[in-house]
Amino acid sequence: MSIIVFGSINMDLVTRSPRLPVPGETLLGYDFFTAPGGKGANQAVGSALLGRTTYMIGRVGNDNFGQELLTSLKVAGVQTDSILIDDTTSSGVAVIAVDDRSENTIIVVPGANGKVNHTDVERLEKFLPNASVLLLQLEVPIPAIIAAAEAAKKAKVKVILDPAPAPEKLPDELYSLTDVITPNETEASRLVGFEISHQETMTKAAEILLSRGVKIVVLKLGSRGVFCATASENFMLPAFPVNAIDTVAAGDAFNAAMAAAFDSDLSLKEAIKWGAAAGALATTKKGAQPSLPNKETFEGTLLRFSATEER
Structure with missing residues (x-):
């Protein structure tokens, strides 16, 4: 089977400073780098790095960032043939500030992501017959997200929604189309x-x-772990102990690994454990996609955690 990701593709422009600035303040930072990002692309890379066949559906602009973003996805093993190069706008960018406590603020300029519509959903539909999971986020227009979820539901494909960036109100119909919702606090x-x-x-x-x-x-609770609830049960999973330096893309790593577990026919608890392990590993490196764990690192972490649990 395979995993489909429908969503955003951004170039991240990342600054580091001792603390985050307050409104009106100019603050001196000490580091800057660019890294491929976008919640959709991050989740696609995270899934592909864990060895799952992964298709990315979205858009980039016809610019240098767009070409870099496509190359990065391909190198990670993501299937990119259904990503549209949009000549009418720029590629999406995210301006990210990270402080010494690993807290961050993010400003997203959608660019091509903001043009995603029903024609992108039509490209998505051809992959649904062989898919197990559709990963969604909220960095592309809501009507397209709803249409993608409807198509997945019709094809009996599990829908995982990362409600980020979170609006004050999601359309009621999107909740009913969602199998798993994964907000942070x-x-x-x-x-x-x-x-x-x-x-x-x-x-x-x-x-x-x-x-x-x-x-x-x-509920993704960072260092406090993960809380899960269904109609019949709820449970808490503690966080994996790591030395966190940057929380950017930790949530994307979580969703990607959880989807990979479902694609491997694992249980809900195992899927959440996979998500927690990948999310924790992503905090130990800088950047979005550069922080996502590969299969070898991920499996080693799971083994160490399981061995600790058995003691």
Whole structure:
């Protein structure tokens, strides 16, 4: 089987500074680099690096960044033939500031990502018969996301939605089309309207999201681990202990690995463990796609974690 990713493809422009600036402040940083990114592309690379057949559906501009982004995806093993080169606009960019505590702020300029529409969904549909999972995010227009989810649902393909960047309100129909929703604390708080700070609020938030039609809620809580809820159970998985230096793309690594686990017919708990391991590994390197773990590193981490659990 295969994994399809429908979403954004960006070039990340990354700065590092001791702390994040406050409004109106000019702050002196100490590092700058560019790296291929975009939540869609990150998830596609993450899946391909774990050895899964992965198709990316999206757009880039007809510019230097666009060519670099396509090359990067191909090198990682992603199938890119269905990515449209859009002559009418620039490639998407994300301007990312990271501080010494590994916290970050991100400004996304959509470019070609903002032009994704039903014609892109038509390219997606031809891959659905042999797909197990469709990965979605919110960096391309919502109507196209809904259409992609509808097509996947019709084909009985599992839909995993990363609701980022989170709006204050998602269309009701998107919840009902989603099998697994994977917000972090900030995104979950925006979706349900209150802060996610402890077990009781996690449970309450999950209940609200389940009531809107989602089948599985996965709350990504960073160093606190992962909380998962379904209609019949909920459980917490602790975070993998790592030395985090940059949290950019950790959530994308999580979703990619979780999709890879589902594509391997693993259980929900195993899929979340895969996600947590990949997400943790992604925080140990700088950048988005450069931080995503390969199959060998990932499997070694899983083995070490399993050995620790058995002691």
